[in-house]
Structures are given as C-alpha cells and as structure tokens.
Amino acid sequence: MPYKERKVEKEYYAIGEVAEMFKVNTSLIRFWEKEFDVLKPHKNKKGNRLFTKKDIDNLFLIHHLVKEKGFTLQGAKDVLKTKKAETYDKAQLIFALNNIKDFLLEMKKQL
Numbered sequence: 712m713p714y715k716e717r718k719v720e721k722e723y724y725a726i727g728e729v730a731e732m733f734k735v736n737t738s739l740i741r742f743w744e745k746e747f748d749v750l751k752p753h754k755n756k757k758g759n760r761l762f763t764k765k766d767i768d769n770l771f772l773i774h775h776l777v778k779e780k781g782f783t784l785q786g787a788k789d790v791l792k793t794k795k796a797e798t799y800d801k802a803q804l805i806f807a808l809n810n811i812k813d814f815l816l817e818m819k820k821q822l
Contacts, residue, residue: 723753723761732767733774743773746784749791768799773801 730737744750744760749769752760760771772795776787790798 723763726752726760726762729767729770733770735774735778740764740770743770746790747773747791749773758790770782772799772802 724732726737726740730740733740741760745754747769750766750773752762752766754760757778769791772791773787776782776798777784782790
C-alpha cells in the first residue's frame with residue numbers, strides 16, 4: 712500500500728503532506744474531497760485544507776478501495792456506507808502483511 716506507515720503526531724496535515732503519504736497528486740485529494748462526504752478537512756483563514764487523523768484514515772480507505780481494489784467511486788461510497796469498519800480492518804491487515812513481505816524480501820536480499 713502506498714500509505715506510508717506514519718505515526719500521526721500532528722493535529723493537522725497540509726494537503727501536500729497527505730498527497731505525499733498516498734503518493735498521489737493534490738488534485739486527486741481535492742477531487743475525492745468533493746466526491747466523498749466522509750472527507751471534511753478543516754480550512755484555515757487562507758483557505759488551505761488541513762487534514763486530521765480521521766480524514767487520513769478515510770483517505771486510506773478510499774485509496775484502498777479505488778486505487779487498489781478497483782472500485783468505482785459509487786462502489787467505494789456504498790462500501791463506506793455499509794461496511795466501513797470491516798473494510799478498514801481488512802485494509803489495515805493487508806497493509807501490515809505487505810510490510811512484513813517487504814521486510815522479508817529485503818532480508819532475503821541481504822543474505
């Protein structure tokens with residue numbers, strides 16, 4: 712998964728930081744914000760988007776469903792409405808297993 716495992720230490724993240732986490736363009740993040748009701752970033756006085764941990768978790772799910780699983784936008788919206796928690800748990804498990812796989816492949820390369 713392209714979502715970099717990062718401990719969320721700040722209260723808010725700028726759109727550029729979030730786009731970097733998912734390795735996508737900021738325009739895609741803005742597009743998803745318009746398409747998905749679950750994304751509600753705060754905006755400062757300048758109008759810059761500021762994303763919370765909750766927003767990042769929702770983006771993680773959207774990215775997983777649309778980019779990795781190949782869901783349509785409407786399909787992803789339906790899953791978020793009906794099976795959000797279950798889907799999040801599965802996506803987290805896949806992410807963790809991929810990290811373990813990458814670690815083991817790196818270890819094998821070093822042997």
